[in-house]
Amino acid sequence: MTSIDQLELLNQQPPSILCLDDEANVLKSLVRLLRQYKFDVSVSTNGEDALEKMQNKQFDVIISDMRMPHMSGADFLAEARKLAPDSQRILLTGFSNLESTISAVNDGGIHAYVQKPWQNDHLISVIKSAVEKFRLKKQNEILQLHINQQNQQLKELNSNLEQLVDKRTKQIRSVLKKLEVANESEKREHQSTVELLYNFINANPYLDGKIAESIAGTCTQIARYLDVSQKSITLAPMAGYLAQIGLLAMDPELYNKPINKLNDVQRKTFYTHPSMSQLMLMPATHLSDVSDAIYHQFERYNGKGIPKGLAGNDIPIGAMVLSVARDYWDHYEQSDSLLTTKQRHEAALSNIKVNSGSLYHPRIVDALEASHTKLIASDSFIGSIKVICAQELEENMILANSLHSHTGIMLLPKGHIFNTKSIIKLQQLEAKKPTPFRIMVKTAK
Template sequence: MADIEKLEELNQQQPNILCLDDETNVLKSLVRLLRRYKFNASFATNGQDALDKMQKIQFDVIISDMRMPHMSGAEFLAKARELSPDSQRILLTGFSDLESTVSAVNDGGIHAYVQKPWQNDHLISVINSAIDKFRLKKQNEILQAHITAQNQKLKKFNNDLEQLVNKRTKQIRALLKKLEVSVKNEQQEHQCTVELLYNFINVNPYLDGKKAKNIAITCTEIACNLNASPKSIELAPVAGYLSQIGLLAMDPELYNKPLTELTEPQRKAFYTHPSISQLMLSPATHLKDVSNAIYYQFERYNGSGSPEGLAGNDIPIGAMVLNVARDYWSYYEQYESFDSLEERADFAFHKIKNYSGAFYHPKIVNALEEVYPSLISKKVNIGSLRVYSAFELEADMVLAHSLFNNNGTMLLPKGHIFNRKSISKLQQLEAKKPNSFRIMVEKAID
């Protein structure tokens, strides 16, 4: 912003012109001409005086006579070039000064010369051209500085984002690893992983857990309508629940407001969250198909999507189902002004249908057409979990997953309803352990 203000200030300034001539009458005539054209004209009668003025003011253009005592125009312009290389230098010379003019071109780096006696229109034209060249150089310097500063900010943003992603990815991957080790004897390892990761989304104030549930339900309904394999139907809702998991490793600034309010670099960063999800889920090998569905969720049927521009059946079926389900609920949420939920559902479906064959697979759109009228009445069966130590338990809490000791011996079965006796026993065991138990307790999701 400061660089842009400098640019505006430069454009509004009157040009500064320095005139050097040892003949007072010539100098007065030159200054009078320049001021008639609204230039800020300064004058000097000797080279040293002119150099002193250049120490205080940056001049757009410097005009010097050739023949002067003590310091010739060529000598002065050579020193002026060292002091202010961007200032445009014009030499006033007589017809007989050809040799001296060549010296001024070589040593003083003059940009133009005008023969005496000059014609006013010609001299003003040369000066205006010199001013334009000086201003253009300064504008380029300011814009280059602005671009450099913006690139540095973008580089810092990318570095900060990368560090944040790496940090949070390591944390979540470590948590996933611990989780898989802790439930290796648990037959419902898959469900445990999904529920715990979903809870991370559900408790985040900037992410919509309810939307994730709706997407999961829709994925399941579409998969069933397509007569998908039992495994595909089992994994379909998981992709919906975890489609936003990659956002947990990113700065909330990227997802706590609409995409339309993000800068272009921020939007590009936002669309990397599926690849972060894939990285997070890589330790959970049993979720590989889910991971692929999430990674390719922004691919388009016509090949215009990301991250790889896949088209048609090259896109994993789970990703195409997730794509339709996600966008359906995004459209549904955009139009809260409709009188009924049915109207919102109809509108959302027709938005999807408009892009059938372009963004979405026609068969999946047809499946959505058959199931969407009943989606708003569906209930969610998955439960939410909380993790407690033994000393945080209360009577009537329900154990969500079987509890084992370090030797793999089951202490309590899944579904156990805690009472004073079982809580007391666990507290005694925990008091002898170096670390607290991590007891998963069911909690209904509203």
Template sequence: MEEQTTSTSQRPKVLLVDDEESILNSLRRLLRGQPYDVLLATSGAQALEILAQQPVDLVMSDARMPNMDGASLLAQVRQRWPATMRIMLTGYADPTAIIKAINDGQIHRYISKPWNDEELLVILRQSLEHQHSERERQRLERLARVQNDQLKLLNSTLEKHVAARTAELQQTADMLDLAYEELKHSYVTGTEVFSLLANLRLPPAKQTNRQIIELVRGYSKAHGLDEATSRDLAMAAALYNIGKLSWPDTMMVTPSDLLHSAERERYRGYPKQSESLLMTLDPMKDAARLILHHQERWDGSGFPDRLKGEAIPFGSRLLKLAVDFVELQRGLILERQMNSDEALLYLRQYSGRLYDPELVEDFIQVCAAFLSDITLIDPDVKVVTTRELTAGTELARNLNADNGMLLLNAGKVLSAPLIEKLIAFEAMEGGKYQVFVKVPQDEPGLLQAEG
């Protein structure tokens, strides 16, 4: 292993590697005016020559290059100059290359072409800040060891000196704790940035990660979960579906209930694949375990390990509620996209079968507090069947058939003939509608839907 040292007073050196000079020129223009010294290489071999001649803080390499691809180059950089930050830049979705870069090169970030200038600059800045924090932590550790040795020499003669050194060591330990907390925070930020990049595989209407992150954070805050648990939940929410990146585009947007047998088997494997991709990163291990078990079911019928009840990690049970609530509304579970109230009724209906019954109601309360379109717990709204409808009732939400067709708009006042037609259409379709209606002024209170 070859050591490289960079003085903290020097500008960071960033090495850009791409076999297309137009790409290098674009990146160089983007970084003009930034506080970095920019080096350029058009091949992996040239990049290694530069690294052997001078210290480099960060290498950003294109994935696909002749002779030596980006994953192979970054693996060599990791082996010879492990302190150098490593980022892969690619213009196509290649799960094999991504996995190789993560496992062999232990890359710190993955950026898709065409990149967003602002996001790329943020990633570079965060990566170099992460590196600076790590160097500072190592420097403080060396300082602590030196001071500890000095303390041993002075212990027998100078009690006052001992007390002074002890105070200095405590201050150093506090600084180390602060530096480590900053590192862990950087990982949380990094996972969210990566989730935004991974979501580019999906159309906007099918993207889920941001809302799931907000829901688990809302639950963590509302229920006073400790910082470590909250952090692991946020990282798990950001990357729970990273194992789906190897799927074809059509499978990515198909509801899981409509997948064919071969596709369904692949679907059941995505939590394990997600966990495998993240286990190499030590700060991600607890979050990876939550991801592994987030498709387990309370009654033991889930996957991958058919865990049952409280054998399922708490964070996995909460993550499943958030994932299903959002994916039901995105049309990723059932063919028909539900609205938020219908999704919450679904969670209630399967409480004790798919979901932890003690978590469901708490989760619904969090959804109502953080989302503006929830009427399920509104005292002025109740949920009834078609046979409980009466003439003069006003709809509080749109009414959709099970196939997704809009039947009636919110605000519609029902007549007796219209109610009869609804009952007949429901019987013909073989469904069971849940109708959100406004409570008359002389009928206060909320009627909970039966699960």
């Protein structure tokens, strides 16, 4: 039975009252009065019988007369306290029993006493108050147990997650380290590193490599319209390709369903993936700018983002570009699939523009809008397009669509400008294939 079930059961059960008195008429009066208020009443005429009933049932309230043969009310309540310390104990006493009442207070730990003959309204008020105290204490115990269980589950989850993250991080960092050693003389060839890591994303069944490719392309277009350095233009798509690399070190349960379906703990963990990306990319020192862009991708122009709450131009420009491109495609994917492609692009742009100056840098939103026509037309590839095999490739041809192996691994990204080196590599790969590549290219303007 869960803690919630225990709470519901406690609230549904009528309060149980045990009445002890050696006079049958007194017990009848108590039963008649208490049952009017829907109490579950049990009675005993001696202390031994009452204690036996307490061993078989839990009572909210125990009411005992003081003067009884064999076992006084004070003695009974002292024993009752040992058996059921949480049950509320009420003593019925006469005016002449002050000394015994004091003994019951000290030894029996009574919570209230009512003098005989009692007033019905007063007695019911005292009993209701006692029931409330008993149930509040029980509810607190159940909730505390529930909290302790949840804390233990969370502790175990965090422990397992830390082990998984540590294992996967070590694996990916090991690959990066080997890549660094093997290509020490070619550290500046960023693209090969990015393509390798992008293949990790593309091979994961829960991550969409096509979306990463679209984000990367939009990052490039925005960077060009911002009139930034050639280095920034080169780095811009890399952040788009690798924006989700940190998710590879996390449990797929955190990213194989929409964020709004995650609970608070899972959502908080999910938003740590940029930090995980930074850890993974640390050995690739030549990608430090890309790493910074990914780490700060959830910062907001108004300073209300994470992880550092940076605002305005304090946010790395690569992170601001990535944020706009990522959210643009997020809005696009969430838009009505019955709309035309152009309408979905326009809806995505509208969502970005409405948050210009708050979530996003106005200059970057303007750059997105300026490149929007090109973005919509990107699938149509304005210019001369043809499909050729690797043997027909020439230098300066531009790859019009990303080139993948038969297993889905990306070999070259869209927009790659062919050179002697990439042409030779593709021709070597094609020679090992039973059929030639079908490569969509356009000539450079």
